[in-house]
Amino acid sequence: MINFQYARADDVADAVRRIAADPTAKFVAGGTNLIDLMKEDVERPSRLIDISRLPLKSVEETSDGGLRIGALVPNSDLAWHPLIERRYPLLSSAILAGASQQLRNMASTGGNLLQRTRCFYFYDTATPCNKRKPGSGCSAIDGINRISAILGTSEACIATHPSDMCVALAALEARVHVAGPKGERVIAFNDFHRLPGNTPHLDTNLQPNEIVIAVELPAQGFAKNYSYLKIRDRLSYAFALVSVAAALELEGDTIRQARLALGGVAHKPWRDAAAEAALRGQPASQATFTHAADLLLRDAKGFTHNTFKIELARRSIVRALTQAAQATPQSQSDKKIR
Amino acid sequence: MVQTSTAKRSGNPIPVPHKISVAITVNGVETTLEVAPWTTLLDALRDHLNLTGTKKGCDHGQCGACTVLVDGRRINSCLTLAVMKDGAKVTTIEGLATEGALHLLQQAFIDHDAFQCGYCTPGQICSAAGLIAEGKAKSADEIRELMSGNICRCGAYPNIVAAIQQAMGKMGGTP
Numbered sequence A: 001m002i003n004f005q006y007a008r009a010d011d012v013a014d015a016v017r018r019i020a021a022d023p024t025a026k027f028v029a030g031g032t033n034l035i036d037l038m039k040e041d042v043e044r045p046s047r048l049i050d051i052s053r054l055p056l057k058s059v060e061e062t063s064d065g066g067l068r069i070g071a072l073v074p075n076s077d078l079a080w081h082p083l084i085e086r087r088y089p090l091l092s093s094a095i096l097a098g099a100s101q102q103l104r105n106m107a108s109t110g111g112n113l114l115q116r117t118r119c120f121y122f123y124d125t126a127t128p129c130n131k132r133k134p135g136s137g138c139s140a141i142d143g144i145n146r147i148s149a150i151l152g153t154s155e156a157c158i159a160t161h162p163s164d165m166c167v168a169l170a171a172l173e174a175r176v177h178v179a180g181p182k183g184e185r186v187i188a189f190n191d192f193h194r195l196p197g198n199t200p201h202l203d204t205n206l207q208p209n210e211i212v213i214a215v216e217l218p219a220q221g222f223a224k225n226y227s228y229l230k231i232r233d234r235l236s237y238a239f240a241l242v243s244v245a246a247a248l249e250l251e252g253d254t255i256r257q258a259r260l261a262l263g264g265v266a267h268k269p270w271r272d273a274a275a276e277a278a279l280r281g282q283p284a285s286q287a288t289f290t291h292a293a294d295l296l297l298r299d300a301k302g303f304t305h306n307t308f309k310i311e312l313a314r315r316s317i318v319r320a321l322t323q324a325a326q327a328t329p330q331s332q333s334d335k336k337i338r
Numbered sequence B: 001m002v003q004t005s006t007a008k009r010s011g012n013p014i015p016v017p018h019k020i021s022v023a024i025t026v027n028g029v030e031t032t033l034e035v036a037p038w039t040t041l042l043d044a045l046r047d048h049l050n051l052t053g054t055k056k057g058c059d060h061g062q063c064g065a066c067t068v069l070v071d072g073r074r075i076n077s078c079l080t081l082a083v084m085k086d087g088a089k090v091t092t093i094e095g096l097a098t099e100g101a102l103h104l105l106q107q108a109f110i111d112h113d114a115f116q117c118g119y120c121t122p123g124q125i126c127s128a129a130g131l132i133a134e135g136k137a138k139s140a141d142e143i144r145e146l147m148s149g150n151i152c153r154c155g156a157y158p159n160i161v162a163a164i165q166q167a168m169g170k171m172g173g174t175p
Helices: A012-021 A034-039 A075-079 A082-087 A089-096 A101-106 A109-114 A165-171 A273-277 A286-296 A308-325 B041-048 B104-111 B121-134 B140-146 B157-171
Strands: A005-008 A025-028 A047-050 A059-061 A067-070 A175-180 A183-188 A211-217 A225-231 A242-251 A254-263 B004-009 B012-015 B020-026 B029-035 B067-070 B073-076 B089-091
Touching (some): A012 A047, A012 A211, A025 A034, A075 A109, A089 A165, A089 A242, A165 A242, B073 B121, B104 B121, B104 B157, B121 B157, B140 B157
Parallel strands (some): B020 B089
Antiparallel strands (some): A059 A067, A175 A183, B067 B089
C-alpha cells in the first residue's frame, strides 16, 4: 500500500473545500475499488478525504413521483429498499447481479458510478495504458482483449465501464446531483460517463472539485415489463461480458415506451436512440427485437479476442426484451436463462 | 524532524502521517488502536490484536477469506481502512462462540464436513452469519448466490450450503 494522509470531512461543503484545496486528494466512501487500486499502485492519492459519515444515506420521494437516493446509500441497502424493489425492480436486479454481498454492503451509490475499468492493462503497471498514464499507449488493442469494448472505442482506449447498477440507471434515465465550489448542478445520466476519445483518463464529466451527492430516479420505473440479463464467465461474482437492461411499457402487444441499455460493451452504459425508436409503436415480437438489436450493433467492432461479443450482445438483447415483454425478468439467483 | 517517504506525487514528498487513534469494539471488547492511515481492518485484527482467525487470502476483495461482521453486516476487511471504522463493533470468527459452546454455524460446518484445508472457513462462517441476519436467502440457489463472495478452492461448496441450511433452520433465520 502507498503512503497517504487521512482526513474526515465534516459536511458536504467541507468535503468540497478539502478536495478543491488538494488536487492530488481523493474522496473515499466504501473504498472497495479505490483501496484495491491503491494496493495495486494504480491510484496514488496523496490524501484520502473520508466522506463515509456525511448525511447522504437516505432514499426520499421527490415531488414529481420519483426517488432521490443519497450518494452514500450502500448498494445492498438500495437493492433491497422496499421502494426500489417495488417501483424500480430493474435497478434492484442489476445491483444484485454485481459484485458480492460483502462488497455491496460496503460500496456506495456514488462510488459505484465512479468505479474504474477492470481492463487487465489498466491494473498492470508494467504495461502502457492511456487511461492510467495518458500518452503511454493502449496495450489492450493488440493484447488480450476478450473483455474489451465493441462499441464507442477509440484508438486510445477500448476499456469498458464495469458497473451493473449504472446500466439500469442509464435505462431509467436517472439524474446525478453533484456539488462543487460554485454550488450544485444536475447531470443527465447519459452525460455523466464519457466515451474514451483521446482522453480515456477521464471516465466521467464530474469535475475534480465536485462530489456526487445524490442520484435521482424519475417517476417511470417500468416495474411490470423489465429484465436485467447479465452474461459472464461464471454464474456469479464476475464482471459482465455483455449485460442488457430492458424496460418496456406495453399496450396490449404494442410497445409504447422502450429503454435498452448495455453493459460490458463500451466505456459507458450504452444506449442507442435509433434502436429504442425502432421498438416504439411496434408489436412486441422477435422480429421487432432482432431489428432493434441489429440497429444498436450496426457500428459494433470486434478486436482479436472479443468479436464473439457482437453476436452475444445481439442474442442477449433479443432475450432480455423477450423476458421484459413476457414479464418474466431474469432471476439473479436461479441462473437458468429462459 | 519530519519524516518523509520516498513516495512523491506532484513532485512533493508526502510526510509520513502520524498514527491515528481508533476506538473499536472487537468481539465485545473495547479496544483503542494506534494505526497508520493505510492499515486495513484485516491487518489491524491480525497484526495489532493477534486475532489471526480472520484470514488474508487475496487481499483484493476477490476471495472473501477476510470476511468479518461490522455493526452486524458482512464486509471484506481487506478493503476496509481501520481509521474509517472508529466507533464500530466488529465480530470475527473468534467472537462467534459463546461460553465455550460453538456457534450453530461452526457446529454445522463440522457436522457437514464443510471444509477441507479450512483456510476459507472463518470467512465462510462469518459470511453465513451475515447472510442469515439479512434474512433474504431461503432456497439453496439463493444461498449459493449470496455466498458467491466466498471462494473455496477445495470445492466444499455443496457441504457449505448444507451446513448453512442446517444452521439457518436451527436459528430460525436470526443470527
